[in-house]
Amino acid sequence: MHTFPSEGWTEAYRTAVNNNVAYREASRDWDHGDVALVVETGGLGGLPPHVGAVLGVAHGHCSQATYVTSLEAAKAAAFVIVANYDIWRRVIDGELDPVDGMLSGELDLVQGSLPTMIRYVEGSRELVSSARQVPTDFVQA
Numbered sequence: 001m002h003t004f005p006s007e008g009w010t011e012a013y014r015t016a017v018n019n020n021v022a023y024r025e026a027s028r029d030w031d032h033g034d035v036a037l038v039v040e041t042g043g044l045g046g047l048p049p050h051v052g053a054v055l056g057v058a059h060g061h062c063s064q065a066t067y068v069t070s071l072e073a074a075k076a077a078a079f080v081i082v083a084n085y086d087i088w089r090r091v092i093d094g095e096l097d098p099v100d101g102m103l104s105g106e107l108d109l110v111q112g113s114l115p116t117m118i119r120y121v122e123g124s125r126e127l128v129s130s131a132r133q134v135p136t137d138f139v140q141a
Helices: 007-018 021-026 085-092 098-104 114-119 121-132
Strands: 002-004 035-040 050-058 061-068 079-084 108-111 136-138
Touching (some): 002 085, 007 050, 007 121, 079 098, 085 098, 098 114
Parallel strands (some): 035 079
Antiparallel strands (some): 035 050, 050 061, 079 108
């Protein structure tokens, strides 16, 4: 089990993305830059206010996944998606579609182009599907 979020979870996520054939196919043309998934923790579990994963994704492959502990570090990515811990848990659990979450404002695309993300809707969904493959232990309030 990997605690979400953590360095171990982030690395296991990179592996899951690379093992996802559907992601590879859906994102084979993605060359728009890295994607950061940022969690607003509210101090949950003693975590910093913002933590997350910056995914070095291109052409259906994740070459690196870096665990970050600040929003500023995440903003090195071309696309930055921010939400609170409970929203990210709903996304990972499959209760909230990532694109629907961006359109509703539950997931805040603070950097990057929403039309580009929508064009790669299946790739976004497969990133979430990959997250579900990681044995995850969620921090309890």
